[in-house]
Amino acid sequence: MDQTSTIGELRHAVHDFVAARDWYRFHTPKNLAMSIAIESAELMEHFQWLSVEESAALLQNDESRAAIADELADVLIYTLSFANSTGIDLSRAITHKLNRNQTRFPVEKARGKVRFDPPTPEEKRA
Template structure:
């Protein structure tokens, strides 16, 4: 885990494998079922929202957050991503394909010409 590589080089498949290995090495399979993982995603998302709960619209821009707050937010995002990747592993979801397919649907639902005037 000391090999820190960023978004530009790490694949979703690598992240999913890392989550799978971490979970399996700790024998967490029994607790990491779809219902629990879905709930954990929502719980972590709520924890992320909590950081912005009482801020005014102009106060939540990344450059306005303290370094400590930005780190807390970054780690909440990581929690959400880890649970989401684990959920995808559990359900056999190809995340990249699901995102692609959803964009195809959204392209039809929200045509550019209706939003850009």
Template structure:
């Protein structure tokens, strides 16, 4: 079993990276929200025009998997930057959202189904 990881360490490292470069002045809510979407698009680009079989093969290639992982990290970094600037407790909000999702998608109704909650 791995040790629990500290979300606060990520938040602090992202904040320090930004502040060491005096980039806070550029971090408006709009530009950070746009940057999250841009980084998500960069993640998606790895799968564009690829079949499921091709994607599976790509992810079995350590270099390609690492490139995908770096885009995932970019998304998280921008989300952490956005939550800092907007005063959002992303850790607590995510925990609450998982609880909300559990209510919307009760195991007995949602297990093994890909339907939206209003169609369960």
């Protein structure tokens, strides 16, 4: 229910899960960063060696779509856990990064393009 759940509610649910198992002792930034990368790799594994068309078709199949959703959830669960363990405010971080990206990738330069003039040193620092 993405339209009704808040990041705070999801963080709380992940916190309850981790705290009930006394797992915060294992949730160091190193371990959680590695876990995010590992789960991202598990997500990518679904698409390894497939064409663009075959990759898209995977998401039309109920079984593979559910398996992909599981991996996507794992990435976000560990991301929320990282935020819980470190006190990083995800909403603030996302808003800050999107604002930076607005500067780095202005619509008039970037719209419809994956490559465009490299950012100036000032834009890089933004």
